[in-house]
Amino acid sequence: MAQKPGKVYLIGAGPGDPGLMTLKGLECLRQADVVVYDYLANPAFLEEAPAAEKVYVGKRKGLHHHPQEKINELLIEHARQGKVVARLKGGDPFVFGRGGEEALELVEAGIDFEVVPGVTSAVAAAAYAGIPMTHRDHTTTLGFITGHEDPAKKLSRLDWEKLSTSMGTLVFYMGMANLENICEQLVAHGRDPQTPVAVVRWATTPRQETLVGDLSNIVRKVRGEGFKPPALIFIGEVVGLRKSLRWFDNRPLFGKRVLVTRTAAQAGVFGSLLQAAGAEPIACPVIEIIPPKSYAELDAALQQLTEIDVLILTSVNAVEAFFQRLSTFGLDVRALFGTQVAVVGPKTAEALQQHGLRPDVMADDYRAEGVISKLKERGV
Ligand SMILES: C[S@@+](CC[C@H](N)C(=O)[O-])C[C@H]1O[C@@H](n2cnc3c(N)ncnc32)[C@H](O)[C@@H]1O
Incomplete structure (x- = not known):
């Protein structure tokens, strides 16, 4: 069978902020078998092509890792093996990026290519x-x-x-x-x-x-x-x-690197808030949510939910874990008919509402103790 022809995408990765690569650039990158990338292309982009082979050909003044001819050869060689090559370049490939030279070499070698513009620095x-x-x-x-x-x-x-x-x-x-x-x-x-x-x-x-x-x-x-x-x-x-x-480098947290110790799953939202205030969030999860050693007690309670008067959920994680376990018994939110549901605060309430349920009780001070006081007020 004839080998499928390879292709090279010369992609502008933008100036550094990963949000500044084009949608088309990302789409081409995700198809790549090989990613050939530069010093100025944000390495975070490599995660977009997890299975691809990565080749660093960064050049810095006085530190030429790969001469240009070698880079050209590399692109041609991989494309000839039928691979899709993402050539990731800082900024725009055709603005002081030697993208023109690389494209000319590809034409000469008869390799199919496309140029995806980037935001030039x-x-x-x-x-x-x-x-x-x-x-x-x-x-x-x-x-x-x-x-x-x-x-x-x-x-x-x-x-x-x-x-x-x-x-x-x-x-x-x-x-x-x-x-x-x-x-x-x-x-x-x-x-x-x-x-x-x-x-x-x-x-x-x-x-x-x-x-x-x-x-x-x-x-x-x-x-x-x-x-x-x-x-x-x-x-x-x-x-x-x-x-x-001036708007970017005078935001209140600009220049600050902030360790985010939340769980990996929850760090994203908090990280985005920090970023919006100018900080650089660094994920450093010190909390890991793991299943309990034994589900025996929870399972026993789940099987007799009709007997339970109040279900207290103290965090978003608790909501997710509860419904996940409930579904293993083939049950859903209807199993809580007749049971009052109390939550510790608005985030937990929001998570609960994602499952189609409104809380009956919410603490005023967003603490577990507050839930108890509220329940007492209701005579529970
Ligand atoms: C070889 S040129 C590549 C230009 C790139 N093709 C572009 O469109 O931005 C490298 C030069 O681009 C500029 N440059 C690239 N990224 C930059 C950034 N994030 N901040 C400041 N200058 C940058 C610097 O002048 C650097 O020496």
Whole structure:
């Protein structure tokens, strides 16, 4: 039988916040037999393709794990074996991501491919730093530029004369090592030294940091703070809008890492609340809900529920465990006909209502003792 042809998806994984990958990107990733991923693609995405083989080909300045030719070969080799390959790249594959080079190699090798765009880091960093890259009162032009030119090149390919004054907002990718030269060239070619500059590192992640200055002092500030890549450099009047539009890194818990000790099953909701307040939740469950050593007592009670006057449920876990056990006897909520149900608080009540039952009694103070007082009030 002829082998099914392989395929390569060049997928933009976005800038870091896992919520910023497209639905199509996720869909392609989930189909993958092999995931080939980069330094800047959030590793959390690997969980979306649990059975796939994972190949890290991260590149960092001075630390080239895999030369580009090797990556190209890898993609072609796997696709030729009939595999679906997800090539996960930070940001967008076609913006300073060498996605164009990889796609050309695939064309040459006759491999089927698709390109799934991603949110490029400049767009995302601007949004998360509160810097609208264009604004009618400030600028209508915008340029994305590489700040990392090949050091072997004697002459810069950047036309500083035109760049400096022809565009309102300039965004440099990979420019940190070259920041001094960038600022000098822009000023030397006519840009006002007081032009605002923002440097944004690890944009959209809990590690995001932003430094603001102008063309005359940003180098000093970056050195003073020991500000490191990956970072983007925003240059232009729009940077000033951050003062009013900052929303991400000034949330009350931003920069805080919070251990969540709840059970793994319940950590998610709490984690989302923490995230919304800017914190980075770290799941560290110290509680595990396990079945009892013996169900004898519970089973005996379940078999004579009609004799039981009051059922007290003290937690969401208790609700789930109760109904799970009840169902093992082929029973459901109807078995509680005639029994009063008391709960400790609104969350337990909510869980109960998921099973179609309203509580008769709820504690005022959300404590087990409160349930007892309430029951006493009712003369139980
Ligand atoms: C090789 S380029 C890849 C760009 C990527 N294809 C994109 O569309 O964002 C790497 C550069 O992107 C920028 N970058 C990527 N992710 C970033 C992030 N989360 N925060 C700040 N800069 C980032 C940095 O300038 C970094 O040096």
